[in-house]
Amino acid sequence: MSYQYRDIARQRLTKAKALLAAGDEDSLTYACLEARKCVEALAYDVLAYYLRDVSLKAMKLWQPDKVMKELIQIDPGADQSRILSMQTEPVGSDPPGQWVTIGEDRRLSAQRASKMYHQLGNYIHVPTIRQMEKSEPRDVSTIRKNVEQIVQELDHVVASTVWGVVLVDGITFTCVCETPIRRTQKFLDNGHQPQCGNCGQMFTVEHENGSEDWYFGPVRFNWFCDQCGIEREILQSKAELGLDVSCPACGLHAILGSITSWRVKQDKPDGAKTSPRQSGASPDCAGS
Structure with a gap:
């Protein structure tokens, strides 16, 4: 655009x-x-x-x-x-241009x-x-x-005759929504989590000193189904208040809610609701 x-x-x-x-x-x-x-x-x-x-x-x-x-x-x-x-590069014995x-x-x-x-x-x-x-x-x-x-x-x-010159030497990767994301190494080394400008997805960053490889992992929220025990997860960018996250394996009804962070509220097998589990408060519902 x-x-x-x-x-x-x-x-x-x-x-x-x-x-x-x-x-x-x-x-x-x-x-x-x-x-x-x-x-x-x-x-x-x-x-x-x-x-x-x-x-x-x-x-x-x-x-x-x-x-x-x-x-x-x-x-x-x-x-x-x-x-x-700009200048022309040297060719053979010819010097570079002016x-x-x-x-x-x-x-x-x-x-x-x-x-x-x-x-x-x-x-x-x-x-x-x-x-x-x-x-x-x-x-x-x-x-x-x-x-x-x-x-x-x-x-x-x-009145400038040239605009839009960007001289950033960054590291580029692709978001889960296929949007390219670029961040400078300084930005990443400072511990910042990149966020997609299109869908808002956050990423964790892993990099070993001396290595040219960078690993970007999309942030997810995880929890376990109270009825059948399978692990569930959802991308942070897909999380929204009231989203139906019922278990696909056993059908236990669950919705996504939030107070200060995203949480999962699940029904007990008998239909009563359990107490909310916040993503940052318990090991079985932690952001990763």
Whole structure:
């Protein structure tokens, strides 16, 4: 799927410029709103480059500062501008060619994007009670100056001729839903569990120092049927409240429930319900 966030950013920025040019205070407020949407679109544009690298949690984020913070955990350079150059390789005795600049992928830093976003939001919203108590007049000229500076910075980013450059050297594996997942070795070495950005499936990671092999195991919840004793399991991504997980061998009725973690509630052979067994509380119903 093609995401058109770069085009959205351009459209919002164009509207912000037109509203600033109107010169009145109401138009200034709406210019702040359009500029804020431009910041959002630029953050989502960068997020779209890392779809194989991000968790489902990151896909649900909408605040630009939180989006960039999540991306930096995966690629420390996700919020940094970079110049893309290329050269021809040497052939035989011929030396390599001259470096040719292709363009610059300009990005807002996470810190600057966060400041812009909250600053513009502050101009849009009604003053807080504390601000009203201070009786500080709204300095329109200062606000306009700050917004014009923000718009100028956004214009510099949007005008870049190259974008979407990702230089992450990651480890890729395939989720149970067939979606490719990529994470950097640093991310995995820090003990983080990868999560699929498509279905939300979590994975455990095994790796021996010095080995090039990585093993990714989908997290499952396990329990034993109280009537026939067979072991049951369900993928973490498939677990949902009220799901029927009745035993396929003996037919004992069971449903999946959750308080703070997923649990299984089973009927006794005589039809009465047993006490709930939480996935993290007993050895026969533990996540693996």
